[in-house]
Amino acid sequence: MSQTSRLAALGLDLSTATEEQRTVIDGLSTEEVDVLSSIKQRVDAAAGGDVEGHVQPADDVGFLIFF
Numbered sequence: 001m002s003q004t005s006r007l008a009a010l011g012l013d014l015s016t017a018t019e020e021q022r023t024v025i026d027g028l029s030t031e032e033v034d035v036l037s038s039i040k041q042r043v044d045a046a047a048g049g050d051v052e053g054h055v056q057p058a059d060d061v062g063f064l065i066f067f
Contacts, residue, residue, distance in 0.1 A: 002026050003025050003026045003027070003028045003033050004017075004022050004025050004026050006033050006037075007033065007036065007037075010036075010037055010040050011040070011044075012036075012040065
């Protein structure tokens with residue numbers, strides 16, 4: 001399974017990622033994806049409270065992640 005597929009399975013919407021960004025994502029190590037997964041799980045666990053995560057495409061830097 002590609003890293004992009006692993007992140008998509010976690011519920012991260014990568015539909016707006018460019019081909020270049022998907023290439024970078026697919027080049028992430030298993031450990032890097034595990035860290036992203038852990039962060040997402042913690043943000044999801046806090047949803048409904050004061051913390052919620054958002055990913056916003058940004059033309060000049062790729063994506064911004066807000067918590």
